[in-house]
Amino acid sequence: xxxxxxxxxxxxxxxxxxxxxxxxxxxxxxxxxxxxxxxxxxxxxxxxxxxxxxxxxxxxxxxxxxxxxxxxxxxxxxxxxxxxxxxxxxxxxxxxxxxxxxxxxxxxxxxxxxxxxxxxxxxxxxxxxxxxxxxxxxxxxxxxxxxxxxxxxxxxxxxxxxxxxxxxxxxxxxxxxxxxxxxxxxxxxxxxxxxxxxxxxxxxxxxxxxxxxxxxxxxxxxxxxxxxx
Amino acid sequence: xxxxxxxxxxxxxxxxxxxxxxxxxxxxxxxxxxxxxxxxxxxxxxxxxxxxxxxxxxxxxxxxxxxxxxxxxxxxxxxxxxxxxxxxxxxxxxxxxxxxxxxxxxxxxxxxxxxxxxxxxxxxxxxxxxxxxxxxxxxxxxxxxxxxxxxxxxxxxxxxxxxxxxxxxxxxxxxxxxxxxxxxxxxxxxxxxxxxxxxxxxxxxxxxxxxxxxxxxxxxxxxxxxxxx
Amino acid sequence: xxxxxxxxxxxxxxxxxxxxxxxxxxxxxxxxxxxxxxxxxxxxxxxxxxxxxxxxxxxxxxxxxxxxxxxxxxxxxxxxxxxxxxxxxxxxxxxxxxxxxxxxxxxxxxxxxxxxxxxxxxxxxxxxxxxxxxxxxxxxxxxxxxxxxxxxxxxxxxxxxxxxxxxxxxxxxxxxxxxxxxxxxxxxxxxxxxxxxxxxxxxxxxxxxxxxxxxxxxxxxxxxxxxxx
Amino acid sequence: xxxxxxxxxxxxxxxxxxxxxxxxxxxxxxxxxxxxxxxxxxxxxxxxxxxxxxxxxxxxxxxxxxxxxxxxxxxxxxxxxxxxxxxxxxxxxxxxxxxxxxxxxxxxxxxxxxxxxxxxxxxxxxxxxxxxxxxxxxxxxxxxxxxxxxxxxxxxxxxxxxxxxxxxxxxxxxxxxxxxxxxxxxxxxxxxxxxxxxxxxxxxxxxxxxxxxxxxxxxxxxxxxxxxx
Numbered sequence: 001x002x003x004x005x006x007x008x009x010x011x012x013x014x015x016x017x018x019x020x021x022x023x024x025x026x027x028x029x030x031x032x033x034x035x036x037x038x039x040x041x042x043x044x045x046x047x048x049x050x051x052x053x054x055x056x057x058x059x060x061x062x063x064x065x066x067x068x069x070x071x072x073x074x075x076x077x078x079x080x081x082x083x084x085x086x087x088x089x090x091x092x093x094x095x096x097x098x099x100x101x102x103x104x105x106x107x108x109x110x111x112x113x114x115x116x117x118x119x120x121x122x123x124x125x126x127x128x129x130x131x132x133x134x135x136x137x138x139x140x141x142x143x144x145x146x147x148x149x150x151x152x153x154x155x156x157x158x159x160x161x162x163x164x165x166x167x168x169x170x171x172x173x174x175x176x177x178x179x180x181x182x183x184x185x186x187x188x189x190x191x192x193x194x195x196x197x198x199x200x201x202x203x204x205x206x207x208x209x210x211x212x213x214x215x216x217x218x219x220x221x222x223x224x225x226x227x228x229x
Numbered sequence: 230x231x232x233x234x235x236x237x238x239x240x241x242x243x244x245x246x247x248x249x250x251x252x253x254x255x256x257x258x259x260x261x262x263x264x265x266x267x268x269x270x271x272x273x274x275x276x277x278x279x280x281x282x283x284x285x286x287x288x289x290x291x292x293x294x295x296x297x298x299x300x301x302x303x304x305x306x307x308x309x310x311x312x313x314x315x316x317x318x319x320x321x322x323x324x325x326x327x328x329x330x331x332x333x334x335x336x337x338x339x340x341x342x343x344x345x346x347x348x349x350x351x352x353x354x355x356x357x358x359x360x361x362x363x364x365x366x367x368x369x370x371x372x373x374x375x376x377x378x379x380x381x382x383x384x385x386x387x388x389x390x391x392x393x394x395x396x397x398x399x400x401x402x403x404x405x406x407x408x409x410x411x412x413x414x415x416x417x418x419x420x421x422x423x424x425x426x427x428x429x430x431x432x433x434x435x436x437x438x439x440x441x442x443x444x445x446x447x448x449x450x451x452x453x454x455x456x457x458x
Numbered sequence: 459x460x461x462x463x464x465x466x467x468x469x470x471x472x473x474x475x476x477x478x479x480x481x482x483x484x485x486x487x488x489x490x491x492x493x494x495x496x497x498x499x500x501x502x503x504x505x506x507x508x509x510x511x512x513x514x515x516x517x518x519x520x521x522x523x524x525x526x527x528x529x530x531x532x533x534x535x536x537x538x539x540x541x542x543x544x545x546x547x548x549x550x551x552x553x554x555x556x557x558x559x560x561x562x563x564x565x566x567x568x569x570x571x572x573x574x575x576x577x578x579x580x581x582x583x584x585x586x587x588x589x590x591x592x593x594x595x596x597x598x599x600x601x602x603x604x605x606x607x608x609x610x611x612x613x614x615x616x617x618x619x620x621x622x623x624x625x626x627x628x629x630x631x632x633x634x635x636x637x638x639x640x641x642x643x644x645x646x647x648x649x650x651x652x653x654x655x656x657x658x659x660x661x662x663x664x665x666x667x668x669x670x671x672x673x674x675x676x677x678x679x680x681x682x683x684x685x686x687x
Numbered sequence: 688x689x690x691x692x693x694x695x696x697x698x699x700x701x702x703x704x705x706x707x708x709x710x711x712x713x714x715x716x717x718x719x720x721x722x723x724x725x726x727x728x729x730x731x732x733x734x735x736x737x738x739x740x741x742x743x744x745x746x747x748x749x750x751x752x753x754x755x756x757x758x759x760x761x762x763x764x765x766x767x768x769x770x771x772x773x774x775x776x777x778x779x780x781x782x783x784x785x786x787x788x789x790x791x792x793x794x795x796x797x798x799x800x801x802x803x804x805x806x807x808x809x810x811x812x813x814x815x816x817x818x819x820x821x822x823x824x825x826x827x828x829x830x831x832x833x834x835x836x837x838x839x840x841x842x843x844x845x846x847x848x849x850x851x852x853x854x855x856x857x858x859x860x861x862x863x864x865x866x867x868x869x870x871x872x873x874x875x876x877x878x879x880x881x882x883x884x885x886x887x888x889x890x891x892x893x894x895x896x897x898x899x900x901x902x903x904x905x906x907x908x909x910x911x912x913x914x915x916x
Binding site: 003005007008009010011012016019020021023024025026027028029030031034056057059060061062064066067068085086087088089090093094095152153154156158 | 234237238241250253254260288289291296315316319324
């Protein structure tokens with residue numbers, strides 16, 4: 001089970017974004033704007049920023065998530081998002097004798113497949129222990145560990161980077177595990193910045209067009225039909 | 230006069246950095262670490278992180294500054310720091326009929342030079358007004374504005390990026406205006422994260438070596454001599 | 459007059475992009491793919507990459523442009539593109555006694571405005587010289603120089619970053635000077651990678667949607683109408 | 688066996704870097720400088736750039752490597768270098784029935800450990816095949832694959848980013864597999880840009896100081912002693 005905790009975030013994220021946007025078009029300074037803007041003005045401006053995609057102003061607020069219960073399949077994909085910061089539990093330094101693992105639903109659903117998978121995980125654990133006892137250091141024993149092995153990671157992204165992450169990873173075409181993570185992160189981000197992340201999500205939902213071409217899941221066409229009705 | 234205001238920053242910045250560093254070497258998750266670490270443990274670990282230069286963990290905390298009273302000489306340098314986010318007052322959209330300007334000390338110190346400079350600024354203001362009256366739009370009238378023209382900008386950097394900024398811009402070899410800005414930003418950052426920024430500053434001070442080679446200001450050699458004594 | 463020269467670029471840019479894209483879905487290695495792919499296969503794959511927006515593969519090829527005859531209005535905007543590399547002629551180190559300047563068309567078109575503008579440029583040149591003679595160093599004398607002052611810059615961007623640059627800066631809503639630059643860069647890039655940059659340009663042309671909302675120039679609506687006919 | 692191929696790189700890399708550096712301090716444009724500089728001038732300037740660490744000019748040249756025969760232990764570390772571009776063979780789309788694997792030396796050296804490791808790899812291959820036959824899709828069957836599984840990747844870095852990569856990964860404290868990769872990449876880069884990469888390598892060699900503190904391998908102290916003699 002993926003566990004996502006929003007550990008910290010820039011305080012007053014929507015006020016900060018609105019202030020930064022306002023500064024570009026105003027003779028006043030940032031401090032003055034941050035203080036003087038009413039809640040209503042912030043609300044209206046954030047809605048406009050999101051709609052217009054004035055994305056650079058969203059970079060001023062960042063969100064730090066603690067993530068557990070995910071596989072290294074997921075983190076190898078996650079860390080490919082380069083406009084973000086990561087600190088990950090190291091298999092070089094942390095012993096993995098009692099590793100947990102992530103069981104994909106298509107395997108969990110088939111009893112035979114599940115048994116095969118779990119037996120293998122036990123085999124791997126045994127091999128890791130055996131190699132350790134033979135004097136192989138942790139940094140090399142880990143070569144036997146499976147992609148399924150559970151890992152923990154702290155991720156910080158600013159709101160612009162998060163929006164892009166949601167565009168790609170909330171998409172039905174994204175791999176199921178990172179999609180589940182993306183939705184949990186979105187849920188947490190929305191709680192502290194509901195206006196900013198109101199329409200955040202897969203490209204079709206957030207930007208009104210689907211970049212998947214012939215690989216589309218069809219959701220976007222459905223959305224368009226609904227709108228036409 | 231440069232005015233720097235720390236508008237917002239990641240709450241508990243030192244605890245966040247310590248937690249992220251700890252996570253890499255621990256079997257526990259981020260939330261648990263963030264809660265369980267004592268203030269003493271945080272202090273000790275931050276000191277170690279800074280000393281060892283475990284820089285990636287410093288990226289999880291960011292600082293948003295409102296900056297006023299600086300020239301476009303300064304901002305053209307500032308925005309060259311690419312691992313940062315900017316929102317700047319636009320000369321395309323904001324009228325500059327009453328622009329302020331930054332007077333360099335070497336000019337301020339010479340009455341004749343100062344008079345020459347100020348007369349020119351008045352000339353420029355007059356030309357800007359004249360062109361506006363002739364129907365030239367703001368986005369083109371601004372072509373006459375001087376580098377000295379005052380501008381306002383909001384900057385967000387994470388602690389790692391800030392450290393690097395201080396390395397380069399607190400250096401005696403940096404241009405005087407951006408150096409003044411850097412010291413003011415450092416002062417503000419230190420107030421909310423004193424351990425993290427304790428030794429921050431020019432490369433010689435922060436990293437114990439001077440990269441300026443033959444162009445060195447000599448401060449580093451002085452430091453070395455002091456230590457040897 | 460803006461002068462743009464494509465100084466260097468990754469050789470065989472389209473083959474490199476195609477090879478990188480192919481590698482993701484193939485059991486073969488990069489060298490083998492780079493050698494074995496026929497020109498036809500490269501062409502077909504590049505067309506597909508562009509259409510699907512498989513943007514990450516475009517990052518493997520980069521383009522280095524020498525740019526002259528542009529103002530510091532332009533470069534202050536240009537260097538805000540952070541996924542790029544810059545080396546710019548320094549006003550701190552290079553004397554500007556004989557600076558050239560960029561004359562905006564809206565000023566050039568009005569004889570009176572043009573005369574006012576040119577007289578001011580002469581004034582500024584005179585002030586720069588006077589201050590230099592009074593012993594003011596170059597790094598401070600430059601505070602009087604106008605935004606219009608000509609500068610030179612070398613820019614390197616990879617193809618993905620260039621595509622994004624063209625999306626924003628070939629747009630009719632972009633400022634005229636940087637738009638002119640963008641079109642000249644696009645022209646040069648197209649000469650060496652015609653398939654890759656075939657549809658590159660403003661968002662409406664390249665991605666099939668206009669992000670400018672209420673500020674749209676209307677070109678996109680025109681495009682849509684044309685298609686419907 | 689790691690196989691590294693330098694697939695493409697910016698032509699005339701040292702001339703480009705020298706030209707970019709020269710431009711900052713010259714009244715001439717890039718094209719003129721690129722043509723007029725003699726080979727001797729280029730050599731002298733590159734040596735100075737490297738010594739002074741004028742790193743930004745090194746960004747104008749980039750290098751694209753094809754890499755094979757490495758584990759996913761290695762690539763999970765590699766892709767953490769964010770100022771770089773990657774295209775990696777996908778375990779989601781490419782079937783891994785006949786995967787190769789990387790055998791760590793500490794395991795290869797112990798016959799018993801080696802046998803244990805190889806038996807496990809066969810088990811994993813069998814499990815992957817079994818799950819596939821049970822209808823589990825590739826994207827989920829891959830959860831059983833080991834960290835040791837061979838992968839292929841294309842990497843592009845500019846010279847500045849490469850220098851930093853070598854600082855960290857040629858270090859004796861780096862993990863053995865990625866260190867081996869780093870040395871092979873350095874070797875290839877040196878062949879086409881010998882002056883630029885002349886002193887490239889671990890921090891101690893390249894920058895003259897060791898950032899590893901109490902964790903130092905001792906090589907730096909040895910270097911210092913040699914110099915004192």
